[in-house]
Amino acid sequence: MSSALATIQAEQTLMYQEAASSADVVANQQTLNQDAVQQAVAAIRAFNPSAVVTLARGSSDHAATYAKYLIETRTGILTSSASPSVSSVYLAKQRLHGVLYIAFSQSGKSPDLLAGVAQAKAAGALTLAIVNVEDSPLAQMADLVIPLRAGPEKSVAATKSYIATLSAILHLVSEWSEDQLLQKAYKQLPQLLADAWQCDWSAALDTLKDASNLFVIGRGLGFGVAQEAALKFKETCGLHAEAFSSAEVKHGPMAIVKAGFPVLMLAQQDETSDGFNALIKDFEARSAKVLVAGERAVGPLSLEVVGGAHPALAPLLAIQSFYKMANALSVARGYNPDEPPHLRKVTETL
Template structure:
C-alpha cells in the first residue's frame, strides 16, 4: 500500500468536491427528489435542523435558505436539551432534518429519537447509509461522497450544502433543468478555483505568522464564516472564530490587533456592505484583511477573487474552498499534519 504524505488525504478530498457535486445531482437525483417530496408532503409549520459541528454549519445555511425560499420558520435543534436536561418537546406540524456525516453522534441520535417519539417526521441526510441516524429517519438521503478519511471534513460539508440547496429548491418549485444549470456553473467555477494558486505566497506567510484569525460573513455566508474558522482552527492549532458582521463589531473586534488575520466573505451582494465595514475597522486596528470575493480595497490586504456566474445562493459552496486550501497549506507550513490534528477524531461522540 502506498504511503500517504502528511496532508495528502485532505488535499485529495478537497479536489474531489466538484466531482462529488456533479454525482450528487446525477446519480443522486432520485434521492433528492424523494426528500423534496417529503418536505412538500409534510407541509411543515416548522423545520427543525438537527446537527453538530461542521454539519451544524450546513444547517445554518439551510435555515437562511428555508426562510428566504419557503417562508417557513426554521430553527436549529439544541441536542443538549435532550441529553443533559431530558427535555420533551411538543411540536406543531414539523419536519426535522438531521444532518450528519457519520450518523453516529449520541446526542444527535437522542435528539432524533425524542422528535420521533413526539410524532415528528424526520429526514436524515448522512454520508453513511447504515448509520443509526440514517435508520431512524423516515427517509434517508445519502450524500454519496465515498469515504472521507481526513479528520477535517471537506467534501461531506459541501455535499450537505448542495443537498440542502437542491431539496429546498425543488420544494420551492424550481425545475430540475434550472437546478442542474446552477450546479453545473458551480462545478465549473470550483474546478477553476482549485486550479488557481490559492493561497498566494504573501497570504500564506500572513497565515503562518498569525496566532489569531477572525472570519466575518453574514446571511447565507454565516455557514462559511463558521466553517472556515473551524477548518483553520482544527488544522493549524490557532485561535480562530467565525462571526456575523452584525455581531462582530460588538465584541469580536476587540480581539483584532496588529497581525490578526481578518478574512471577509464579500461575495454576497445583499450583505457585502456590513462585512466590508467591519474590515475597515479591523484594518484601522492593524488587522491583515483578506477578502474572499469582491475586493474591499483595504490595506494591508490580500484578495481571493471567486469566479463569476454562480447563483448567489450557491456561493457558500465556492467561498469555503479557499479556506480549505489555506488551512491545508498553512498546516503543512507549520509542520503539522492536517489529516490527523492532535486530539481530534473523525467522529465526535458528544453525549
C-alpha cells in the same frame, strides 16, 4: 522547511486529495440523488411544515447554519438549530408536531443525534437524515434520507463531506422552493467547484503562517462557511480562530482588533454587500491585516474567487478554495492536517 518541500507534502495529504475530489463527489451526487430529493420534496410538501429544526454537531452544524439561511430566504419557513443535549442529556420532551426535523451527520451513529431524532419522531415531527453512511442507524431511523454519497473520508478534517452536505441542502431547497434560477445554478456546481479549487489563496500564507489568533467574518448565506473555516484553522493549523457575522463582530469583539490583527473576510455578493464593504474599511482603519475573498469586495489583500456564480453557490466555492489554502497552511506551520492532535474521525457524543 523549504517552500518547495512544503508544497510537495501539502499535495500528498489526504485532506488535499479528498478536498480536491469535491467536484466529482457533487457531480455523482447530482446524478444519483434526483429520486431521493424528489421523494423528500413530495413528502415535505404533503406534510406542510410550520417550522424547520436542524440537528447537528461540528462541521455538520455549520452546514445547518447554511441550511437555515437558505430555507428561510427561499421558503419563508422559520428554521432553528436544536441543542442535542436537550433530548439526549436532559431528556426533555419537546412540542414538535408539524415540524420538519433535519439531522445532518457523516457517520450517522452519534448517540445524541439518534436520541434527538427518536424524540422528534415521537413528538410528531417529520424527520429527514442528510447523512454520508447510507446504512447507518440514523438513516434507518429517519422518515426520509438524502445520502451525501461522498464516499469514505479518511482525513479527520471533513472537507468533501462538508461540501456534499451543502450541495445536498442546495439540491433539496432548489426543488422545494421551485426556484428555477437556483435549480439552473445548482447544475453548474461541479464545474464551479473545479474552478474554485484552482483559485490562488497562497497570498494568505505569509499573513497567517505565524499568526496566533484571527477572526473569520461572514454573513447570511456565507456565515456557515465562516464557522467552518474557523474550525479548520483550529483543528488543522493549531490557530485560534473565531467566526463572527459581519453585523455581530461590531458588538464587542471589535475591541480586540489592533494593528496587525489578521481577519479573513468571506464576502457575499448579495444584499449583505454594502455592510460588508463598510466593515472592511473599519478593519482597515484599525490597521488590521485584512484578507478579503469576494467577487467585488476589495481589501488590502484580495483572494481570488470564482466570478459570476449565484449567491447561494458562493459559500461552497469559497470554502473549496479555503480548504486548499488551509491544508497548505497546516503543513507550513508544521502540522499534519490528517491527524489533528486529540481528535478522531468519528466523535460520538451524548
